[in-house]
Amino acid sequence: MIENILNIIRSPWPWYVSGPLIGLMVPALLYFGKSLGVSGSFRDICSVSMPNSKVEFIKSNKWKENPWNLFFLAGIFIGGFITYNFLMSPKINLFPLEFYSLKGAIILIIGGFLVGFGSRYAGGCTSGHGITGLSTLQLPSLFAIISFFIGGFIALFLTDFIINLI
Amino acid sequence: MGNIKYLIAGLIFGIIITKAEVVSWFRIQDMFRFKDPYMFLILGSAVITGAISVLIIKKFKINNFYGEAIVIPKKKFNKGYIFGGIIFGMGWFLSGLCPGPMAALIGAGYLPVIFAFIAALLGTYTYSFFRNKLPH
Numbered sequence: 080m081i082e083n084i085l086n087i088i089r090s091p092w093p094w095y096v097s098g099p100l101i102g103l104m105v106p107a108l109l110y111f112g113k114s115l116g117v118s119g120s121f122r123d124i125c126s127v128s129m130p131n132s133k134v135e136f137i138k139s140n141k142w143k144e145n146p147w148n149l150f151f152l153a154g155i156f157i158g159g160f161i162t163y164n165f166l167m168s169p170k171i172n173l174f175p176l177e178f179y180s181l182k183g184a185i186i187l188i189i190g191g192f193l194v195g196f197g198s199r200y201a202g203g204c205t206s207g208h209g210i211t212g213l214s215t216l217q218l219p220s221l222f223a224i225i226s227f228f229i230g231g232f233i234a235l236f237l238t239d240f241i242i243n244l245i
Numbered sequence: 246m247g248n249i250k251y252l253i254a255g256l257i258f259g260i261i262i263t264k265a266e267v268v269s270w271f272r273i274q275d276m277f278r279f280k281d282p283y284m285f286l287i288l289g290s291a292v293i294t295g296a297i298s299v300l301i302i303k304k305f306k307i308n309n310f311y312g313e314a315i316v317i318p319k320k321k322f323n324k325g326y327i328f329g330g331i332i333f334g335m336g337w338f339l340s341g342l343c344p345g346p347m348a349a350l351i352g353a354g355y356l357p358v359i360f361a362f363i364a365a366l367l368g369t370y371t372y373s374f375f376r377n378k379l380p381h
Contacts, residue, residue, distance in 0.1 A: 097265030098287040102294025109315050117344040121369040136373035150248040151255035152348050158259015159352030173269040174355040184360045190340025191361030193332050195368025200329025205343040214295025219322035223330045230334020231277045
């Protein structure tokens with residue numbers, strides 16, 4: 080019986096199961112007094128690791144009173160570990176081998192920097208604006224999401240153009 | 246319970262996004278190149294489910310865990326949503342990563358993602374440093 084349930088969980092989930100489950104995280108977090116979002120935790124980590132920082136945005140962050148973002152981020156990390164090692168059969172590759180290289184690391188550093196800079200500048204990321212913001216019908220989040228895609232398409236055209244040149 | 250409930254919520258979210266493969270670099274590529282409607286179906290059905298849930302919360306005036314009325318924080322628009330959004334989108338395509346998937350993939354053992362994660366922290370710090378000089 081338990082084995083049967085585990086087998087269902089381990090097999091790939093169709094979009095109409097995964098999508099609504101992601102959506103249900105919105106009311107789940109509202110019930111616990113928070114609104115779903117991940118990128119806020121990056122600011123918390125900055126504040127934690129630089130307690131004497133003079134930068135106002137880092138200093139004014141009240142992470143000690145409200146560290147939930149950090150716990151949530153740690154949970155995602157553990158969730159990724161458990162899923163990939165125990166709840167995925169067949170195991171699906173999620174990240175290309177090409178990134179295990181110097182060139183890959185450079186692309187990840189540039190991309191990651193833009194993600195960290197941009198998400199805080201935009202006041203949220205895919206979860207905060209894309210899932211929470213749109214679910215709660217907030218127009219500013221729609222503008223943010225449209226901008227995410229505009230940025231993605233700019234990067235796509237730029238990289239494809241450069242690759243074609245080489 | 247305290248903060249442990251948020252750790253558990255994150256754990257469940259991490260399991261769902263990994264199972265949904267929205268953490269997959271390949272899925273993000275296919276999304277931006279319009280090769281596969283999968284990501285749009287996921288995002289669409291997530292938003293519809295979330296929106297219906299929020300309507301139910303409002304309609305039945307459901308209280309939260311602490312017995313208080315549920316308040317949805319309003320997002321106040323500023324130009325940063327556009328400028329920051331475009332910068333975020335470029336990074337999202339280049340690395341194939343956004344903040345949630347970064348954590349899930351490092352947990353799954355894709356170690357190069359640590360580079361992106363540390364760079365994202367530096368990016369957040371850099372934004373914080375220049376915040377007063379940037380148009381909002």
